[in-house]
Amino acid sequence: MELINENKLYNPLFLSFILFIFSFLLRLKLSKHKLQNLPPSPPKLPIIGHLHKLVKLPHRSLRDLSLKYGSLMFLKLGQNPTLVVSSADSLKEMVKNYDTVFMNKPNTTAANILFYGCKDLGFSPYGDYWRQVRKLCALELLSARSVQTFQFVREEEVDAIIRKIHEAAVNGDVVDLTKIRKAEDDNGGFHFGELTRRVMVLFTTLCFGDFWPSLKWLDYVIDEHKEKEAIDEKKDFISIILQLQKDGLDLTQGNIKAIILDMFAGGTETTSTTAEWAMSELLKKSDVLKKVEQDVRKVAKNKQKIDLNDLNEMKYLKCVIKETLRLHPPVVFLVLFINVWAIQRDPTWWENPEEFIPERFENSRVHFKGQDFQFIPFRCGRRDCPGMPFAIASLEYLVANLLFRFDWKLGDGETTETLDLIENYGLTVNKKVPLRVMPTIFHPST
Numbered sequence: 001m002e003l004i005n006e007n008k009l010y011n012p013l014f015l016s017f018i019l020f021i022f023s024f025l026l027r028l029k030l031s032k033h034k035l036q037n038l039p040p041s042p043p044k045l046p047i048i049g050h051l052h053k054l055v056k057l058p059h060r061s062l063r064d065l066s067l068k069y070g071s072l073m074f075l076k077l078g079q080n081p082t083l084v085v086s087s088a089d090s091l092k093e094m095v096k097n098y099d100t101v102f103m104n105k106p107n108t109t110a111a112n113i114l115f116y117g118c119k120d121l122g123f124s125p126y127g128d129y130w131r132q133v134r135k136l137c138a139l140e141l142l143s144a145r146s147v148q149t150f151q152f153v154r155e156e157e158v159d160a161i162i163r164k165i166h167e168a169a170v171n172g173d174v175v176d177l178t179k180i181r182k183a184e185d186d187n188g189g190f191h192f193g194e195l196t197r198r199v200m201v202l203f204t205t206l207c208f209g210d211f212w213p214s215l216k217w218l219d220y221v222i223d224e225h226k227e228k229e230a231i232d233e234k235k236d237f238i239s240i241i242l243q244l245q246k247d248g249l250d251l252t253q254g255n256i257k258a259i260i261l262d263m264f265a266g267g268t269e270t271t272s273t274t275a276e277w278a279m280s281e282l283l284k285k286s287d288v289l290k291k292v293e294q295d296v297r298k299v300a301k302n303k304q305k306i307d308l309n310d311l312n313e314m315k316y317l318k319c320v321i322k323e324t325l326r327l328h329p330p331v332v333f334l335v336l337f338i339n340v341w342a343i344q345r346d347p348t349w350w351e352n353p354e355e356f357i358p359e360r361f362e363n364s365r366v367h368f369k370g371q372d373f374q375f376i377p378f379r380c381g382r383r384d385c386p387g388m389p390f391a392i393a394s395l396e397y398l399v400a401n402l403l404f405r406f407d408w409k410l411g412d413g414e415t416t417e418t419l420d421l422i423e424n425y426g427l428t429v430n431k432k433v434p435l436r437v438m439p440t441i442f443h444p445s446t
Contacts, residue, residue, distance in 0.1 A: 039083065040069040041076075049076030057425050059332040062086065063342035075337075086342040088349060088374035095373070095381040100126070103383055116254035120262035121386075133259060136249070138386040140240050141263065147393045151308060153236060154394055158401050165406060169439040174411035177276050178434035218257045237263050263387070270330035271394045273428050277328040278320060278399050280435050281356040283408060284416050288358060292320050296403045301444065306404055311396045317403075319358035321396055325368060325377040327356060332429050340376055341429075349374040406439040
């Protein structure tokens with residue numbers, strides 16, 4: 001029998017292979033020893049763990065897994081141990097006992113680049129800086145007073161959308177509501193709506209090199225505000241942040257850009273996406289559409305423009321917005337992998353959970369402020385979203401104006417039966433097939 005050549009034993013590749021196998025087996029043994037009393041977990045593959053379980057729509061895949069393995073489930077995503085919460089009761093327990101333990105979001109490469117080292121509110125680690133930024137946002141940018149102050153911004157944006165739809169209605173054109181919500185700057189240049197959508201895509205992809213030059217746009221916007229601050233009486237987000245920096249608040253240019261991108265990307269994309277889902281659901285159910293149109297037009301009767309006080313009187317519209325947020329939460333996963341999408345469709349809490357039924361909120365005290373764990377489109381606990389009042393005001397104002405100014409029907413020969421509500425996964429879950437509709441100008445006298 002021929003002996004193994006001694007030189008082969010010392011071959012670098014052979015030794016590396018032996019070392020890898022030894023390290024892998026040792027790590028596997030240690031992990032089994034250390035990770036005790038874990039929640040139920042599906043069978044996993046070496047190296048990738050449970051990544052193969054997450055297909056194109058992870059929130060749906062994880063909901064299906066939770067039905068088999070329980071509402072609190074342990075997954076290994078590559079090397080990352082992950083808890084997945086899929087019920088209101090499990091979430092309540094986690095928030096009550098472990099809120100501070102799970103407050104920090106994963107420090108991803110995309111977040112580090114896009115938000116200047118995670119200096120925004122969403123991704124900055126829990127600590128003094130996070131508290132400072134949250135206070136700035138809650139008191140100066142997103143408070144109830146700011147909702148009133150920034151009404152002129154909402155009016156300008158919605159008026160621009162209404163003008164485009166009005167032009168299409170006059171010409172008898174079909175409107176693509178997905179495209180029409182893109183906002184173009186005065187020079188006909190870069191679409192900020194496109195920038196925000198690309199931000200959302202980056203958090204669910206590995207390729208972000210092509211995006212990097214676009215962030216230079218923020219420097220131009222900040223410089224423009226600095227030049228106009230002496231003559232412009234209207235104050236927006238950027239003006240307020242720059243004034244606070246001028247008054248002594250310790251904010252670098254990177255900090256300011258991170259906060260601005262956080263505010264605009266989160267607010268712009270989630271609001272417009274949710275509005276499109278709302279219109280899709282309404283066009284799918286003509287009786288609900290007619291009912292909410294009557295609600296809006298009854299309050300705004302004989303008016304040229306809807307204001308914030310009018311929104312408070314539109315009770316059924318609020319039910320429609322809540323039901324849209326229940327079925328289509330702007331962000332389907334939160335810190336911890338809280339599956340908001342699954343929780344808000346849990347038959348334990350919701351009758352006919354897959355159906356769009358705004359009436360379920362008419363005599364209900366369930367709200368999205370974070371105390372009702374079965375309904376958390378704006379998160380809960382210490383990491384809840386401080387922009388909730390601003391987002392709701394913007395969303396209600398946009399949808400109310402769409403329903404007040406126009407009658408709607410589906411375009412391109414689409415019917416309520418053929419209109420699909422298939423999702424396209426990202427940080428926000430968009431409608432995969434754009435909503436194409438035929439608007440008709442509403443005349444109160446008819």
